[in-house]
Amino acid sequence: MSAGEVSVAVVMGVSGSGKTTIGRALADAWPATFLDADDFHTPQARAHMASGRPLTDEMRLPWVERIAAELQRRVAAGERVALAFSGLRRRHRDMLRETGLPLRFLFLQGDRDLVATRMDERVGHYMPVALLDSQFAALELPAGEPDVFAIGIHLPPARILTQALAALR
Numbered sequence: 001m002s003a004g005e006v007s008v009a010v011v012m013g014v015s016g017s018g019k020t021t022i023g024r025a026l027a028d029a030w031p032a033t034f035l036d037a038d039d040f041h042t043p044q045a046r047a048h049m050a051s052g053r054p055l056t057d058e059m060r061l062p063w064v065e066r067i068a069a070e071l072q073r074r075v076a077a078g079e080r081v082a083l084a085f086s087g088l089r090r091r092h093r094d095m096l097r098e099t100g101l102p103l104r105f106l107f108l109q110g111d112r113d114l115v116a117t118r119m120d121e122r123v124g125h126y127m128p129v130a131l132l133d134s135q136f137a138a139l140e141l142p143a144g145e146p147d148v149f150a151i152g153i154h155l156p157p158a159r160i161l162t163q164a165l166a167a168l169r
Contacts, residue, residue: 006104006168007075010096012087013108014135016115017153018160022108023084025161030168032080040066054134057089064092068099075101088138093145106164107142110153 009032011023020036027034040063045055055063067085074081087093087105096103116132142148149167151160 006102007080008071008096008101008103009080009082009164009168010087010093010103010105011082011084011108011164012093012105012148013110013153014086014088014115014132014139016132017108017110018157019084019086019108021157022106022160022164023082025157026106026164027082029161029165030080030082032082033074035067035070035074035081035083037063037067037083037085040070054138057091060089060092064095068095071096071101071103072099086135087142088135088140090140090142090145093142093148097147103147104168105142105145105148106167107148107150108153108160109150112136114154 009023009026009030011019011026013019020038023036024034026032041049042063045059045063048055048059067083071081071083085096087096087107093105112132142150149163151163151167153160155163
């Protein structure tokens, strides 16, 4: 990677916004290693959410620390990473920034009704639709954060991917 080149693309947004779908497509097209932040949750955190209770900020901190450490490890090994990560809190986005890695946030932005419809259609995910309102309540919009690029989720996935790739150039 050349100096100044982005090595981590963080695909962020509320649950159901398409982070995993776009993150996987981005990893194929960019190319990069795909990581899903959900895989860094403990079994206890997953069970907590599956029972309809949102995680607290205190519960999220060790999760973000594990993700940041893995990003540093991967980039040090010469990999680029496409990370699907909610990034709801500014504090958590800042924790990733504090790794010193060259990264961009791609904010998949959409309204509650569209996201709820998508969540209703997916199968086998531990995050229930009942927690969607808590996701929107926890979301601290990334206004004024120059490394965040918003992309509307009302677009077809191929158009979202095109915009994501453009944001990484």
